[in-house]
Amino acid sequence: MHEMSIAQSILRIVLAEAQRNGARKIKTVRIRAGELRGIVPSQLSFFFQFITKDTFAEGATLDFEIVPIKGKCKPCDNVFPVLNFEFICPNCASKDVDVVEGMELAVKEIEIE
């Protein structure tokens, strides 16, 4: 259900951006969402559709780019894809791993008219 709060934030961002560019209609909103965020695209789209009624964003579609988790090993600096949420360096087996990708949650681009 946090998708509702997130949908509201997205709407705020895209309406401000549309206004800045003198747009009358927002067609597409591209979202970059890290895998760790656990965003459910269908649910987020559903809420977004619901709250954009009677705004410039009515009818806009949300496109999702899901960013896989990438870790960086602190002892050996190895950067590697984290699969199945296993934060273990394949190079040196250290568990001291920082998340460098996979926590994103951003509006990347909008398409306007």
Added chain:
Amino acid sequence: MKVTVLNNILEANDIIADEIRGILAPNRVLAINMMSSPGAGKTTLLERTIERLKADGVRVGVIEGDIATTRDSDRLRKFDVPIVQINTGSACHLDANMTKSALTNLDCSSIDVLFVENVGNLVCPAEFKIGEDHKVMLLSVTEGDEKPLKYPLMFRESSAMLINKIDLLPYTNFKMDEAKENALRINPRLMILPLSCTTGQGLDAWLNWVKAELAAKRKN
């Protein structure tokens, strides 16, 4: 026309979370965001915790988050500590904005540790920073040992995981070793403390952790 935006969707929340840090900083209040699924025992843990910390001279304040009702804060009134209730309406989590407005009803100079009891939910609360020093999550043995793999963000973001209701272990198929292993896979830095709010077993370790964190905060 395509327009590049690159705006962090949670930025508005994160800015207010930083403002909360600013409000708590002058008095060096230790803020702990307590998260769990409904029924894991957050309020009972708070009852035991407040009772013991109060006896040790630690001044506690509480922000209670619930979708509706004041039942949880009613349970804590007997301890005579400052409590502010937030009813989120339909929201499944507390966000920084709600927490900040609740804080205006608390005198931060009269508390050492602020416990924020989040809405019972293993997904959404982990997404929203509320200016806390630590996220602490409570998992109960009746919920199952596979939970870390299902809700990775909460386990990744938490400093400590308390495994509650260990007095019920003989009646469940909860495997302590597997729960620990699953959680540590996602967050190797996680402090894991098994306890029972009913028997009191393991509570000392938890209270010592809170006191050590408070001492560390006061030292800086």
